[in-house]
Amino acid sequence: MIDWQDLQVLTLLARNGSLSAAARELGVEHATIGRRIDSLEKNLGLRLVDRLPRSRPLTKDGLAVAALAQNMAQQAALIEQRSRMASAGLAGVVRVSVPPSLARACIAPKIARLNASHPDLQLVLLPGTALAALNKGEADVAIRSVRPEDDGLIRKRIGAVRFGLYGTAKFSRHPPEDWTFISYDQSLDHLPQQMWLHRIRSGRRIAFFASDLLTQQIAASNHIGAVVLPTIIGERDAVLIQLPTNEAPPVRDIWLTAYPDVKRSPVVNAVIDFLIACVEEEPLLADRT
The missing domain is CATH 1.10.10.10 (Winged helix-like DNA-binding domain superfamily/Winged helix DNA-binding domain)
Structure with missing residues (x-):
């Protein structure tokens, strides 16, 4: 030879x-x-x-x-x-499970860039607070705010979500002891941002419950109460301002995960590179550790 x-x-x-x-x-x-x-x-x-x-x-x-x-x-x-x-000219469909706030404020605004680079690649975003089961084929790639425990997964920490308490300027003029709050229902009381909300409200009334963040944001914009939002959402809302709190808000890591056999696909790798760039380019999601 x-x-x-x-x-x-x-x-x-x-x-x-x-x-x-x-x-x-x-x-x-x-x-x-x-x-x-x-x-x-x-x-x-x-x-x-x-x-x-x-x-x-x-x-x-x-x-x-x-x-x-x-x-x-x-x-x-x-x-x-x-x-x-x-x-x-990669072609194919890649499904990505992602928290709704990141899908709306970080990834969706940059889809045009992915389309320009790979017009035949179809990205399907699956926004949701539930964790998609990658081992059951519910998604090809997942972005999560909790570290996956499955050792068979490829795991990469790509940034961090920070939170704040937000309300309208009109709402902020009420005495703090009279503030009302907007919250998820009790099924999500395990979330760090939800636990933080309960601590800082100190028994003050919850005026409105909603299972999705966008509805909570709209309610806060209409003076219903104070709401906990990721800063990438709250700081870009022209109606809301960040309200003072007596306790520092939580920070949640952003993890990108996939199985090794899926990651070997050039199409999936192109999407992973795009997702990492989306997060790393956002100052409000910057990794400060």
Whole structure:
């Protein structure tokens, strides 16, 4: 069997004219070039260079083989170019489970960029507070605010969600002891931001319950009460302002997860790169640890 690397060395020797020059281009010792040529001659049964005291000029056969090998190198370059072009036009469907706040404020505004790079790639966002079961095929990739415990998953911490208490300027003028609050229902009392809300309200009344954050935000914008929002949502709401609290708000890590066999897909990798960029480009989600 002919070693392709031996043929590459022969083309370098033909182009550079000496072992030392070929070695410099390849970044190896000149003795390595000599060994490669010896190996190629043995495999082909041909003398490819004349071993003169001060030089190693190619023989007639050496020049002919080098010319053929050069054509092979050009074909290899064309194959690599074709591969890059194919990768640039990735096609397929990738489903991503993601918290609704990140889907709305971080990922959705940047979808045009993904479409421009990969017009045949379809990203399906699955916003929800429930954790999609990757092992059951409910999603290909997940962004979560809790660290996955499954050791079979690839896990990457890509940022952090910070929270604040928000209300309208009109609402903020009420005496704090008269403030009312907007909350998830009791089924989500285990969430760090929900537990924080209960601590800071100190028994003050919850005026409205809603299972989704957008509804809570709308209610707060209509002076119903104070609401806990991710800063990426609250700081960009023109109606709401951040309200003072007597306890620092929670910070939740953002984890990107997928199974290794899924991540081997070029389509999935393109989406993962896009999702990481979406989070890392957001100052309000920056990893400050």
